Amino acid sequence: xxxxxxxxxxxxxxxxxxxxxxxxxxxxxxxxxxxxxxxxxxxxxxxxxxxxxxxxxxxxxxxxxxxxxxxxxxxxxxxxxxxxxxxxxxxxxxxxxxxxxxxxxxxxxxxxxxxxxxxxxxxxxxxxxxxxxxxxxxxxxxxxxxxxxxxxxxxxxxxxxxxxxxxxxxxxxxxxxxxxxxxxxxxxxxxxxxxxxxxxxxxxxxxxxxxxxxxxxxxxxxxxxxxxxxxxxxxxxxxxxxxxxxxxxxxxxxxxxxxxxxxxxxxxxxxxxxxxxxxxxx
Ligand SMILES: Nc1ncnc2c1ncn2[C@@H]1O[C@H](COP(=O)(O)OP(=O)(O)O)[C@@H](O)[C@H]1O
Ligand SMILES: [Mg+2]
Numbered sequence: 001x002x003x004x005x006x007x008x009x010x011x012x013x014x015x016x017x018x019x020x021x022x023x024x025x026x027x028x029x030x031x032x033x034x035x036x037x038x039x040x041x042x043x044x045x046x047x048x049x050x051x052x053x054x055x056x057x058x059x060x061x062x063x064x065x066x067x068x069x070x071x072x073x074x075x076x077x078x079x080x081x082x083x084x085x086x087x088x089x090x091x092x093x094x095x096x097x098x099x100x101x102x103x104x105x106x107x108x109x110x111x112x113x114x115x116x117x118x119x120x121x122x123x124x125x126x127x128x129x130x131x132x133x134x135x136x137x138x139x140x141x142x143x144x145x146x147x148x149x150x151x152x153x154x155x156x157x158x159x160x161x162x163x164x165x166x167x168x169x170x171x172x173x174x175x176x177x178x179x180x181x182x183x184x185x186x187x188x189x190x191x192x193x194x195x196x197x198x199x200x201x202x203x204x205x206x207x208x209x210x211x212x213x214x215x216x217x218x219x220x221x222x223x224x225x226x227x228x229x230x231x232x233x234x235x236x237x238x239x240x241x242x243x244x245x246x247x248x249x250x251x252x253x254x255x256x257x258x259x260x261x262x263x264x265x266x267x268x269x270x271x272x273x274x275x276x277x278x279x280x281x282x
Contacts (some may be wrong), residue, residue: 023170028176028208031082036069036234043069045233046083051176054072056202056209059224060216060238063265066234071178074210075101075241087176093251097121100174104181106161108153113148114140114164121172142201149241157217159190176208183218195222199246215264220258221248228265238265 029051044066051057059067072078074085076095078136084091084228087098101107108117118136127135136277139147143163153161162182182198183191188209199222202209213219219226219242240262 004152005032012122025054027051027086027090028053028055029210030054030081030086031070031074031088034070034073034080034085035082036066036073036078037081042233044073044080047236048232049227049236051210052206054206056211056222056224057221058226059210059229060214060219060226060262061229061234061237062214062231065229065231065232067229068180068240069234070179071187071210071212072234074176075099075178078079082151097172100116100169100177101184102162102165102169102177102179104184104242106158106165108161108168109166110153112153112158113150114145114167117153117164118167120168125172129150132258135171135253142170142204143167144197157190158186159194162194163184163197166201170207171203174207175208179209179211181212181214184213198222213273216259216262217250217255220244220255220262221250226262228262235280 007060009026010194029049029114031047031049031051034044034049035042038121044188047066047070049070059070059115061067069078073080074087074092075090076085076099086092087096094134094278109120115136118139118278119132122132122135137146137172138151143166145160145163146166148160153164156164166182183194186194195218213220213222226242227236228238230238242258244252
């Protein structure tokens, strides 16, 4: 396990004591000095964070630490009071198709079938006919809803609705998928199934994925990197590289060890206390 400070380039020390830059993948999203206020309330204070192309990054922290504010700032839904967000080197000006969002509450149109929900974004782009049908069939298949294409959201279970929401977001072909506690409203068994399915989809689609959760085990099971956040005001304290090999097991020693280590970071309240560890810089 390695840790880096938000936004910084990782470096490795060579035998001769010289510092040599590691190869860092290209940056998909760069957050620089992000500050968000709601009236007098400081929800995010000076957040710096880089998300790499194809990265599965979890924003992990307790309720109220600014996870949704940060995700919404990346989506372009929240205007920062200071700082900025870049996507592929360009500062964002608002929401755009390159960033797709999946919310905790299934944001499907209740008056449209699964198929029509999935087709909604591509149809707005002017796609029609056989091509539109092809897109909805492909994404229905990808999320395992091929038998439910003609159902309405109220005819689906919670898990199926969230699969449909993922398919709808992917059908827009975003470069970056933003997910705000997407499995938070699901029962534990369905949640685990969808976690595994999302990983499979991510391996096929290779999108950059930014996933909000307050579950340590979810973050450790899913993410390449975990941005650890704390409240009052919302900050990213550390970014931990999760090097546990995939496919992962929730019952492996290394899974438990990483969960325990992160839990201790939260229990100590000030994550900087772990800075004595050679693996963690504060
Ligand atoms: N629209 C808003 N108006 C006022 N305060 C808000 C608003 N949205 C969020 N907040 C506050 O900002 C802080 C961070 O909220 P949020 O980003 O939703 O955190 P999280 O997703 O980690 O729970 C919280 O204290 C929350 O009460
Ligand atoms: Mg939230």
